[in-house]
Amino acid sequence: MPSYHLDHLQHLETEAIHIMREVAGEFERPALLFSGGKDSICLLRLAEKAFRPSDLPTPLLNVDTGHHFPELNEFRDRRAKQLGAKLIVRTVEDAIAKGIAQPAPGEISRNQLQIPVLLAAIEEFRFDCCIGGARRDEEKARAKERFFSFRxxxxxxxxxxxxxxxxxxxNGRLNPGENMRVFPLSNWTEMDVWEYIKREKLEVPSIYFSHRRSAVRRAGQWLPVNDLIPPRPNEEVRELTVRVRTIGDIISTGLVESPAEDVDDIIAEIAAARVTERGSRADDKASEAAMEDRKKAGYF
Amino acid sequence: MFTEDALSAPPVTIPVDILRFNTCGSVDDGKSTLIGRLLYDSKSLMEDQLEALERSADITGGGQINLANLTDGLRAEREQGITIDVAYRYFATPRRKFIIADTPGHVQYTRNMVTGASLSNLSIVLVDARLGVIEQSRRHTALAALLRIPHLVVAINKMDLVGWSEARFHEIRAQFEEFLPRLAIKDVKFIPLSALNGDNVVEPSVHTPWYVGPTLLGHLESVHIASDWNLSGFRFPVQWVNRPHNPKDAALHDFRGFSGQIAGGIVRASQKVVALPAGITTTVKQIWTYDGPVPEAFCPQSVTLVLEHDIDISRGSMLIGLDDNLPGASSDLQAEICWMHPRPLQKGKKYYLKHTAQTVQVVVAEITHRLNLSTFDAEPEPAELAVNDLGQVRLRAAKPLVFDGYATNRLTGSFILIEPGTNATVAAGMLHPPREVVKPENGDYVI
Structure with a gap:
């Protein structure tokens, strides 16, 4: 006798597939934001589950700040190829050259500059909808986001x-020029994402697992040693066994000291964790309302 | 998850189900404090969240940690000390995973409560023990009943401010019991607590020896959420036609599937189904999923159905099973609605109606009555429904909808109204049961 019972991951999965198909049904030109990070890896599997055996009805879009971890871009390109999906990459570098984005004087971080690049890509390809991997449990401003977020x-x-x-x-109805952001993973937590990666046997970029790396101590965090902001003489540099918990730009992504070698280790680590995922992102710590301000301006 | 014991605990076991609940009450009833307390006492908060709380306490709270700061996420809210939109929170205990929709209590934000509560298994109505039942309490309870939320908790908060009086607790309980019989809620639990001090939230209170029931979290962990999903009449709204058009792969060249989420019942390979509104009977050839074909599937799974006959079905069509639970098909619709927009609903106005996976035009034929939430009386034929009004309407649709009564099936019995032009979502609607059901045995429905 079958039990007709879905566990929590199956519930989250069917909810997300339903949303993906609503996007395909209601929008003319949707895109799927794919960075190669763990959340968008789940998003891609959900798109496969929603649309196979057909081709994915959306191209993949990524805004490359030029400050990405090289491991991430390599994975992004390889995964898109495996799936036979069309990958569109628009770079902050190029946007600066074209005058679409203007860096603030002295500002090295390109976090803010992703916004005009994304908006320009939406205009270029006339995307009416972007599917993103944001989750409500990430941050207070995201906790107030809808599945279908009108812009x-x-x-x-x-x-x-x-x-x-x-x-x-x-409600996916839009007037010309308006846009929808859709977040099928809204109800997923960090733990759900990793449990899903495990269940679906999904490959993730190597930097999620423990590896040796030179790290510099900056504002209470270990950051990867990089050429963009080289260590200053008074800063402590160490060779550490680390992994990343959430991936941002190489200059702002905190490294977590960790021996986690596989997905099981990561799940055990998160279960025992005492800080949130975004606790390791310098871009969110800027102010209490950092994410709220970026979202209002058009951030994912 | 996230408890300090996790390090020494046995390997993480995957919780078996999810309980969705929402909190409602009026301003200052302590909703955000209650959620903060649930997260704090169940050790679901992380160090950086606590640090941020302590930082804001130093600035604004005179050193006292304000648990409401955990959920009042937007700057405007912190400045005004109110919650302006639905916020979602997630936590887990070894027994269950929880999704909380924190819904504001202001009179003008009823739409947010409907948004937060529509898929809830359980609603918590907060009452200030000093004030007892106020209009907001009745309104929130009525809304939970109207939305057919299976379980209700009346959390009588701020018990510390009435000296933990058992008599006061029973007085408020009696106030509720005066009107509860008029509402469609079967399971109600009353819990005396103090969110601020944590009494009876996660830990039992020493101040309420006269209360023998569970703590709030104890109740949330153990309340029986018998499947909310309807497993009795097969309903499959087609969301997307799956046609690979793959010229390289012969097997895929002719593949034609119908993708959607099962909105009711169970489907089995080789069973007969009827495509509505066309009324054509055919057989399920295969239940296709990414993980391989399956012999049967049930609500709320998402699948792709391959049918025996090549019939004209598109987004908005509905496949149903041939059993005793048949839907109606009509363009004359009666429904309860919650109006959510400052521009009122008026007779004769036209809207878009979204139901399952289709959107049709409707005209408001009649506003039958408005529900007075203070008395629960129906006021017949009002001129209009204003924002936050609940009422009964009759709508005429440009084409027939295939539907069930909301009380039978939340997914095939619900709709939203969208205002043309602005595209604002202006109403949530719950359909009355159909006056007649479709008759698939009729010769016209079979090819």
Whole structure:
């Protein structure tokens, strides 16, 4: 006698597949934001589950800051090829050259510069919807995000004026120039993501696992030694056994000292963790409202 | 997960189910504090979150940690000390995973409560023990009933401010029991607590020896969430037609599947199904999934169905089973609605209606009544429904919908209304049961 019972991962999976198919049904030109990070790796598997045996109905889009970990870009390109998906990469470098993005004087971080590059790519390809891997458990501002997050013609999010989202009925109607961001992983936690990676036997970039790396102590965190902001003479540099928990740019991604060699180790580590995932991201620590401000301006 | 004991605990076991719940109450009832307390006492908070809390306590709280800061995520909220939108929180205990929708209590934000509560297994209505039942309590309880949320918890908060009075607890309980029989809620639990001090939230309180029931978390962990999903009548709204058009692979060249999420019942390979509204009967040839074909699938799984006959089905069509649980098919619809927009609903106005995977135009034929939430009385034929009003309407759709009553099936009995032009979502609707069901045995429905 079958039990007709879904466990929590199966529930999250069917919810996400339903949302993916609503996107395919309601939008003319959707794109899927794929960075090669763990959340977007899950997103790709869910797209396969939603649309196979057909080809994926969306191209993959990535905004490359030029400060990515090389391991991440290598993985991104390889995975897109494996899936036979079309991968579109737009770079901050190129956007600066074309005058689409202007770096603030003295600012090395390109976090803010991703916004105009993404918006320009949306305009270039006339994307009406971008599927992203953001999760509500990541951060306080994201906790208020809808599955279907409406953006006006400037790409802005207005948290006080979101469309109510009731049952599983998503309102995808847009006027010209407007845009939707869709987040099928909204209800997933960091633990769910890793349990899903395990269940689906998904490959992830090597930097998620323990490896030796030179690290520099900066603002209470270990950051990878890199050429963009080389260690200053007064900064401590050490060779450590580390992994990354969340991947941002190479200048802002905190390294976690960890012996985790496989997905099981990572799951055990998260179960015992005493800080959140984004506790290792310098870009979120800037101020209490850092993420809120970036989202309002058009960030993922 | 995330408890300090995790290091010494046995290997992580995967929780077996998810409980979705929402909290509602009016301003200052202590909703955010209660959620903060649940997270804090169940050790679901991380060090950096606590650090951030302590930082903000130093700045604004005169040194006292304000648990509400955990959920009031946006700057505007922290400045005004209110919650302006639904916030979602996640935590797990060894027994269950929880999704919390923190829904605000302001009168003008009823739409957020409906948003947060529509898929809940359980609603927590917070009451300030000093104030007892106020209009908000009745409104929130009525909404939970209207949305057919299976379980209700009445959390009588701030018990410390009424001296932990058992008499006061029973007085408020009696206030609820006066109107509960008029609402469609079967399971109600009353819990006396203090969110601020943590009494009866995670740990039992020493102040309430007269209360023998579970703590709030104890109840959340053990309440029986008998499947909310309807397994009795097969319903499959087609979301997407899956046609690979693959010229290189002969097997895929002619593949034509219908992708969707099962909205009710069970489907088995080689069973007969009817495609509506076309009314054509055919057989399920294969239940295709990425992980291989399966012999049967059930609500709410997402699958792709391959059918025996090549019939014209597209997004918005519905496949149903041939059993005793048949849906209605009509363009004349009666429904309860919650109006969510400042521009009122008026008779004769046109909207888009989204139901399952299709959107059709409708006109408001009649506003039958407005529900007075203070008295629960129906006020017949109001001129309009204003924002946050609940009422009954009759709609005429441009083409027939295949639907069930909301009480039978939340997914095939619900809809939203969208205002043309602005594309704002203006209403949530719950359909009355169909007056007649489709008759698939009729010769017209079979090819």
């Amino acid at each position: 006006d013609s400037f790409g802005q999010w207005d948290p006080k004026n979101q469309r109510p989202e009731i049952w599983n009925l998503y």
